[in-house]
Amino acid sequence: MNPGLVYACLAFTLWGLFPLYFHQVAAVPALEIVLHRSVWSLLFVLVLLTAMRRWAWLGPTLRSPKRLGLFAISALLLSGNWLIYVWAVNNHHVVDASLGYFINPLVNVLLGYAVLHERLRRAQWAAVGLAALGVLWLTWQAGQLPWIALVLASSFGLYGLMRKTASLGALEGLALETMLLAPIALPLLAWWTVQGTSALSGGDASLIGWLVFAGPLTAVPLLLFAAGARRITLATLGLTQYIGPTLQFALGVWLYHEPFDSARFLGFALIWAALGVYSAEGWHYSTRRAVPVLMPE
Secondary structure, eight states: OOHHHHHHHHHHHHHHTHHHHHHHTTTSOHHHHHHHHHHHHHHHHHHHHHHHTOOTTHHHHHTOHHHHHHHHHHHHHHHHHHHHHHHHHHTTOHHHHHHHHHHHHHHHHHHHHHTSOOOOOHHHHHHHHHHHHHHHHHHHHHTSOOHHHHHHHHHHHHHHHHHHTOSSOHHHHHHHHHHHHHHHHHHHHHHHHHHTOSHHHHSOHHHHHHHHTHHHHHHHHHHHHHHHHTTSBHHHHHHHTTHHHHHHHHIIIIISOOOOOHHHHHHHHHHHHHHHHHHHHHHHHHHHHTOBOOOOO
């Protein structure tokens, strides 16, 4: 088996199992979890970069206000996405969160069309139309937009667009993003700790250990994805990305017993059909061109 396929599947499997982790720290407010995730991720990637002696990028980056500005925006998008996702998981909306990541590839297609002026093929338009019907159906059934899914899909889509045009690799980019978040995360955590309202001051050793574990848990799937993306085609990578939301959906329905009636099923079915059209067309197009995948910036 192609090791790249194994790496990619492992990355998306870990992302798909994230609800299990966030339920372990559900006693901690979502914002505090995100701050811990940022701080411990920063520490973890700093250790990795030091061990790998990959610091040549830092000097030129710090001397480039444009690059710092772009990564400040991507850091805000990433932290916002984390916040909504953690809140959704810990407030019994795992199924809604999974919908966001099912929709995300189609949001990427629309962003490519609107921002990068990429031409969409007919099957891609058909997929977007089917997904739009699914969202409209879910909106009509619930009486409101599926805002959790839409915010997650759009924030991660915009984040991906920012990183696509950035000039740093996955590990370096995460390091810079968490560095830029540190002036916010560290003082807030320190203040809450001094006030006695944080998990660090009031939590037991097990809870604190779970929070520290957010560092490697954030970075390792990213590194696996980077290793996998270099070794498999874009079409194969596009199919493996559905492992994550599928696992999240399964956890929400069968482990956490979130409501999922026939009306919601129809909305999801329309979106799944859209993804089927999108994936089949993408697979056919990519295999005809035989374009290898490079690590996204």
